Amino acid sequence: MKTFKHYILLTIAILALVVGYFYFSKTTTQETYRKLKKIPSQVETKINALNLNIEKINTLPPKEQTRKDGFSALKLTGDAKKQIGVTVNYDPAYSTISYPNGDVDIAKGVCTDVVIRAMRKQGIDLQKLVHEDMKAHFSVYPKYWGLHKTDKNIDHRRVLNLEVFLQRKGKSINVSKEKKEYLTGDLVTWRINDKLPHIGIVSNKTLRDGTPLVIHNIGRGTQEQDVLFRYRIIAHYRW
Incomplete structure (x- = not known):
């Protein structure tokens, strides 16, 4: 045992x-x-x-990176959207406005006014910035309107002038046919019917296939629409 x-x-x-x-x-x-x-x-x-x-x-929405200059692309789109239902008309008529921070009646405007008004909500006055740059470098800006000097009332409200200004300030991004390359708050310019200059702001909203919507005014006031690839893209900018 x-x-x-x-x-x-x-x-x-x-x-x-x-x-x-x-x-x-x-x-x-x-x-x-x-x-x-x-x-x-x-x-x-x-x-x-x-x-x-x-x-x-x-599955969560991407968080915006904090920038040293305080600029927010997401806020830019949000401020542009606030114009929807407020700016209800398209009016390209020449108007005398104050300087700086001058504006026409908020109920009307053109495509550039969508950008100008949204940028001002972050302290960026394109009227002043474009005027100062044109005054110092007038020869590099378009002469389609027969001007021989700057005009504070209209210079910043012309797409062709904004294209030159944004390129000169290093805001240009390569034009692409890939929807993923267009980020919230980006600025895009087109030629409608290969003639009419147009500008809009890329929205934070997309179609189901990922194509971003655009906030712009093309005739019926400020709207958010699927127009990114509807017209020929001329330039792509990121502030």
Whole structure:
């Protein structure tokens, strides 16, 4: 009987040693691997937690990066959208306005006014900026209107002048046929029927296929519409 008990105890002891050996070896191997890879256990835990939530994170709207100058592309689109239902007419008539921060009646305007009004909500007065640049570099701006000097009332409200100004200020982005290249708050210019200059702001809303909508005024006041690839794109800018 004693021999049988001794046999049982010896067997248990051997099994305990074997289990302990493999457990210790596995633990040591894992710790060695962590040291070699320089990945602390806490970091591994955080990485695993993030991996479990990748699908959830990808479904959230992208967060806007904070810029040193305080400019917000998302705010630009939001301020442009606030003009919808307020600016209800398209009126290209010449008007005498104040300077700086001059504007025509908010109920009317042209495509450039959508951009000008939205930018002013962030302290950017295109009337003043364009005037100052044209005054200093008048020769590089278009002469289609027979002007021999700057005009504070209208210069900033002309698409062709804005194209020159934005390019000179380094805001140009390559024109692309890829919808993913057009980000919220980007500015785009077109030639409608290959003739009429037009400008709009890329919205943060898209179609189901990912094509961004555009906030603009093409004849019925400020609207948000699917027009990005409807006309020939001339230029693409990012402030």
